[in-house]
Amino acid sequence: MTTFETAKAMGNSALAEKIKAASLMEYGLYREPLTDRLARCGQEGTTPDVYAGLNNADLDGVLLKLLKEKTEQVLSGIEIAGMLTGAEKKFLYLPEAETETADQIKEQAEAHGITVVNDIINVRDAEDSLMLHIATAADLADLVDGHYEEGVYIALPDGNLKKVPAQIAVSDLVSLEGAKAVYTGYQYYTPEEAAGLKAEDVKNGVIRVLTEKDCIVSEAAKTLLKDRTVSCGRCVFCREGLIQLEYMQKEVTQARGKTDYLELTKEIGEAMKDSTLCSIGQESAKIALTAIEKFPEEYQAHIKKNKCPAGVCGAFVHIYIDPQICQGCGECMDVCPKDCIDGKAKYIHMIDEFECTKCGKCIEACEEDAIIQTAGKLPKLPNRLVKVGKFKKH
Numbered sequence: 293m294t295t296f297e298t299a300k301a302m303g304n305s306a307l308a309e310k311i312k313a314a315s316l317m318e319y320g321l322y323r324e325p326l327t328d329r330l331a332r333c334g335q336e337g338t339t340p341d342v343y344a345g346l347n348n349a350d351l352d353g354v355l356l357k358l359l360k361e362k363t364e365q366v367l368s369g370i371e372i373a374g375m376l377t378g379a380e381k382k383f384l385y386l387p388e389a390e391t392e393t394a395d396q397i398k399e400q401a402e403a404h405g406i407t408v409v410n411d412i413i414n415v416r417d418a419e420d421s422l423m424l425h426i427a428t429a430a431d432l433a434d435l436v437d438g439h440y441e442e443g444v445y446i447a448l449p450d451g452n453l454k455k456v457p458a459q460i461a462v463s464d465l466v467s468l469e470g471a472k473a474v475y476t477g478y479q480y481y482t483p484e485e486a487a488g489l490k491a492e493d494v495k496n497g498v499i500r501v502l503t504e505k506d507c508i509v510s511e512a513a514k515t516l517l518k519d520r521t522v523s524c525g526r527c528v529f530c531r532e533g534l535i536q537l538e539y540m541q542k543e544v545t546q547a548r549g550k551t552d553y554l555e556l557t558k559e560i561g562e563a564m565k566d567s568t569l570c571s572i573g574q575e576s577a578k579i580a581l582t583a584i585e586k587f588p589e590e591y592q593a594h595i596k597k598n599k600c601p602a603g604v605c606g607a608f609v610h611i612y613i614d615p616q617i618c619q620g621c622g623e624c625m626d627v628c629p630k631d632c633i634d635g636k637a638k639y640i641h642m643i644d645e646f647e648c649t650k651c652g653k654c655i656e657a658c659e660e661d662a663i664i665q666t667a668g669k670l671p672k673l674p675n676r677l678v679k680v681g682k683f684k685k686h
Contacts, residue, residue: 412524474502478495479575480583517538545600627656628654
């Protein structure tokens with residue numbers, strides 16, 4: 293007997309009681325008892341559908357491993373949810389880039405009456421229906437089969453996805469030693485805050501520890517850019533807000549930041565939290581807000597001190613050739629993809645910083661270690677070609 297056949301034989305009432313007794317929770321951002329979520333479906337005489345997938349804001353996608361490793365359980369759970377709600381249609385939403393995964397499970401999904409879609413869930417369409425996280429679907433199938441264990445899924449440092457007790461401390465799952473910040477559940481935390489987090493606070497399975505080598509402003513800018521690429525654009529605050537938030541963070545990383553950006557980010561972020569329908573707008577706002585509110589010194593260093601503390605942002609990093617060490621061998625010129633190094637044999641080479649992309653290939657090629665990357669002030673350098681050993685600092 294299949295999992296769905298077992299559920300059907302139990303009947304809706306008995307299965308609903310089993311779900312309630314197990315305290316089965318909806319996963320992810322909208323964590324609540326599954327019985328409460330099921331009860332709200334199909335009210336006012338509407339026929340609900342089932343919209344299963346990740347949270348729209350989940351750009352890391354580590355929880356897709358559940359679908360790939362437990363495909364039948366996830367699909368069976370969606371089908372069971374459809375039975376409990378009397379759903380007319382059942383959909384499984386995968387990220388747009390996951391076309392290969394969609395192709396691999398399409399036939400199997402159709403056997404369960406499920407349509408696979410590569411897109412984000414349209415919250416407007418799903419308003420009177422059941423939105424179900426794929427982890428919840430897997431738990432529901434395990435409950436029917438008698439294999440359900442309480443807990444939440446976490447991507448551990450070794451890359452494995454493991455179910456852990458909801459109340460276990462984050463500090464017991466990853467080392468916070470040397471942490472500057474922790475990114476988890478779509479927002480940033482200070483190390484002190486992260487030490488008090490539980491596994492149930494990790495809404496997307498991701499715990500990313502940032503050290504002094506990581507730039508929080510740069511990380512926030514990259515995440516906001518990803519959010520922009522997946523946003524449907526129907527919510528004005530999400531569409532326009534993401535453009536502005538990403539633009540301001542990027543400007544800060546490129547040495548064009550303004551102090552006004554900090555207050556403007558807070559103003560736009562707060563508006564997005566309250567005025568957007570789905571988690572893309574709501575959670576991307578939290579990314580920007582928590583970065584600015586909890587790590588203002590990172591932004592101040594970029595804007596006021598013209599410095600990236602992590603040495604990550606290229607606009608604040610200089611690469612130069614030490615005239616006291618350079619032997620004029622030409623190796624750096626050979627590997628430079630932009631031809632921005634000027635020199636000739638036995639003459640001290642010079643880098644055109646305006647053209648330099650700071651790719652670092654010249655640094656790797658120099659056997660004399662004459663090419664230096666620094667976030668500090670440049671020393672006195674030649675402004676024309678000078679023979680090796682002839683350059684004087686003063």
